[in-house]
Amino acid sequence: MRRHQLSPVPPARHLLAAGAVTVAAAIGIGALAVVGDSSHRPRAHPPASASAKASDGLRHTSVEVSEGGCGRGWTRGTRGKQVFDLRNTSSRPAEVYLTGATDGAVYGEVEGLGPGTSRPLSVTLGGGSYAFVCLPEDADAVTGPTVTVSGPARGGGPAALPVSQQDLIPPTLAYQKWVAGRMDELVRRTDALRSAVHCGDLTAARAAWLPAHLVYERMGAAYGAFGDADGAINGTTAGLPGGVHDPDFTGFHRLEYGLWHGESAHDLLPVADRLVKDVRGLRDDWAQARMDPADLGLRAHEIMENTVQFELTGRTDYGSGTNLATARANLDGTRAVLRRLEPLLKPRAPWLPELKSGLDRTQRTLERSHHGDHWTPLDRLSRAGRARLNADTGALVERLARVAALMDVRRTR
Template identity: 75%
Template sequence: MRRLPPFFPGSQRPLLIAGAVAAAAAVAATALAGGGGSSDGRGAGASATAADGLRHTSVEVSEGGCGKGWAHPHRGKQVFDLRNTSSRAAEVYLTNPVNGSVYGEVEGLGPGTTRPLRVTLGGGSYAFRCLPDDTDAVTGPTVTVAGPARGGGPAAVPVTQQDLIPPTIAYQKWVQGRMGELVRRTDALRSAVREGDLAAARAAWLPAHLVYERMGAAYGTFGDADGAINGTTAGLSGGVRDPGFTGFHRIEYGLWHDASASSLRGAADQLDKDVRALRDSWPQQRMDPADLGLRAHEIMENTVQFELTGRTDYGSGTNLATARANLDGTRAVLDRLRPLLTSRDPGLPEIDSWLGRTRKALDAAHQGDRWTPVDRLARGRREKINAAAGALVERLADVAALTDVRRTR
């Protein structure tokens, strides 16, 4: 599992499942938000159709005026230009005031700035909820949109830290159950290297590596052990000869680049030692429950970036096997989160469908005990794998958004 910058930067976190994207990337929306003022200079409550073809409404964000300005509610696609008139940064949610479910959000809205919140609303009751830094949340007035509820984006009931504790504990136990196999497989690799049987070592390398790759959601909790066990040459000035290049990929490079068994003994011994230390320390580790849903997305995001491009191939040509293991790891996370997601994510069956499609596309590159290297895939097959994995990553973003812990007060 490779480390990427955290998904959903704090200033631009979308609630994808609600069809509401709190992002200032759209050119027209950015122009409207420029300068921190209202969208059209007419102040709070002004509504107008903008260059993006959508109606914009300027809404105040402050402790004393949360939601002020939404005077003419209507159904359909629209944009709220949220203006923070207070002296504090704030998160802003558009909610169902009855059960607190969230239709869309903007976080990190700085004092004196404006950001767009794009939503699709059906008939029903809504209220803005403003959560200024270091002070209590404020809920604005309830606004009723006339007409049928159909056609609006679904809302997500917020997930709390407490909600995420049971699936996180279950996932930690699942990882614990893999540790014994990881040690056994790594022992077999080490023994083959020490006995000078390089053919056996090459055969033992992939099974050991895949056990580790299936535990991808735990990499943040593994800490420095992850770099030691599964690090690459990224950031190492000496490349493959750098002393800091250790673990599975160091051994992979040697096994597939004609290194002698004696030259690999130190790396194999160290890998075995690091894996055993990880196994022994794991029962005392505690995963952050707030990370679990994010990891479900990150595993496959990293797979697309690193495995499906062949960037982490040090000679074995087994990136697609790693991608398949990452897919298994993603499913392991989703299985633990499923009780929370079933009532929150109407797209869950579609995620399951794309998991199956991606598995089928990857398995087609597996014949017997051999995997086709990424750079030897036929163009059509590679495009099929990339398309399936990309679609899955897009849908897993909803899981990350829905399981993100949100303030409720």
Template identity: 65%
Template sequence: MPETAVGAEPGTGDVAAPPPPARRRTALLTGGVLAVAAATVAGLLVAHGSGGRHEAATADGLPHTSVEVTPAGCGRGWSRPEGGRQVFDLHNTSSTAAEVDLTDPRTGAVYGEVEGLAPGTVRPLRVTLGNGTYAFKCLPDDADAVTGPTVRITGAKVRSGPAAVPVTQQDLIPPTLAYQKWIQARTVELERKTDALRDAVDRGDLAAARAAWLPAHLVYERMGAAYGTFGDADGQIDGTTAGLSGGVHDKDFTGFHRVEYGLWHGESASALRGPADRLAAAVHALRAGWPDQRMDPADVGLRAHEILENTVQFELTGRTDYGSGTNLATARANLDGTRVLLGYLRPLLSTRDSGLPGLDSWLDRTQRLLDSFRHGRSWTPLTRLTRTRRETVDADLGELVERLADVAALTDVRRTA
């Protein structure tokens, strides 16, 4: 895994994209307090052995301490602890790659971490430390964790940056199971509303079908965190023309968007009966098979971030509009889905995420903004927004995506032993 930080400041290390999950998934954005981008520390000097503080000044103006990473000498080199903003230059002198955590040895809370530190390499960990006790924990690949000596800081004039106790797989099982039950109830609602859409098409009432399309589609969009578990059903229910050589006329273009295209592009009821029937069949199969599915608890925090990340990439760009002009309604449903998942994760986040109140405020703000585009049963299309309103929507959703990156980082299952 790449280099990340829990309480570290921007510029701590590298964050590589996670493997692309199912559906229209993208790499986890960097840029939050917890998921941070890499920075080059100009003037980096490496003090071998027990060196400690660097004598030479560094270009970043911060004090640097060289810290050894090895099973026999984890944390060696931090001999003169001081508070404040500083950089630890972690030097892996062993023959094995390792993860390194800066921890509170009493609680296990992590202030910063570097992952995938290769043998013979140096990486910086930038943190702000106040009064307290600290210890480096070295976790070599294929070996037990080793905790270095405890260091105490007194007389600091600043408070420490945020720290969080690592989340375990066991911690995530209860919210995951509760969310799975919520999804089960939504599949019943989805089936009922999709059947209403299909029935309207079957009887040739396309006006009723257009009225029924959005309510059914929004139920599915609220189920965002489960897409990775839906497997092939997701493409059958909510697929787009991406990757299809025939575009909207491709035989493999199916699901809600295929029906949407026909309803808003003048297709006849007879032409739409097949797509509507296939959509309903896929939804029925999803409901019938869901009790046998198991979501991966390790993924739920990442999904909380990805729902709105995909909203920004696909809904706010209009890439998933096939005629109904309801991207903003979909964005609002995605926001609902994010709130639901955060509700199940809240017991874990409340003691770990100091930014949770701010996240809640941004969720409320964005909800009010999106609600302003609803007019009864209709929604303002993206193409009719003024430039100022479009920029506001983009900015608010973008801010939420960054804040939700913290949730993804905090709920990432970390090795502790």
């Protein structure tokens, strides 16, 4: 994963679809019933009194979203799967949460509900007390009336206890400290790489390139805080008009291209010198860097998402054929983030053991391509090996999207 491949951090719930967490398609791993705003068009309002089974066989209840009437229309609770047709009757866009009235756990949410529009929210409710919370843009949150659903709580859909910015500060600081502890190794291995180039021993330089590069790749969640240094150290030719010959193509991948495409040690000296200078500058500046705590959960998902999009497609291979080694390092980077988030995940994620199993399974699949100091290039994987890799990494990315959803800081006031 690289900084220039990251867009500004979107709310994690943009990764969600109604009734399931998804990264393209819902595949039966539902976490929260959440609807984003990017794929829905305004809908005509259903009658305000609607509360009956529709053609989909589910009970539909029309619920008002406004500053003066949040939750109006829902008066009688029913267990089981059902749909709330949320109608924004106000003049402001709004977010809407269906929450547990006692603990504030979020059972479902809709964001970006425009004025005069309607959108369905599908949830499964067990026995308990619930309330809608409406959060109009540029206005205070409004909590609607409490509605009690009789019967046992079991059988209800999953819910997420919201996390606050304050909750995420300790794991973020711990992660920043972990990154700081990797910086000296990064400098040491990059120095060794440069020394081999300076000695004219390009065989040794090729052997030193991968260990140095993998140290950097394991720091995946910190790239957003690296600033321009990430592009200089680990940038690709994406967006560069001159491609591999562009003067702004620098760092590990520029050196990789030269080492595996017959460039001389003399030609690669300035590339290696610049890389060492940039790596040392990153180490020296890191003590003043500050990661946004709200980013940490999303980065846990993005590291492997970018791995699938860029490493496992070979788009970042400039000759070494080591994309699978990079993918393995990215997996280590994901684990580093999850270890810091685990105290927050444990009480919120009963599926955490499944996630850990998915990490272990993906690691075993990647390790099948590791033979001593050699990694199988992507284009030499067997068809069965490629299918297994795609399945394991794809499923893992889906599960990590749930982490992003749970660790998203939701507005509460």
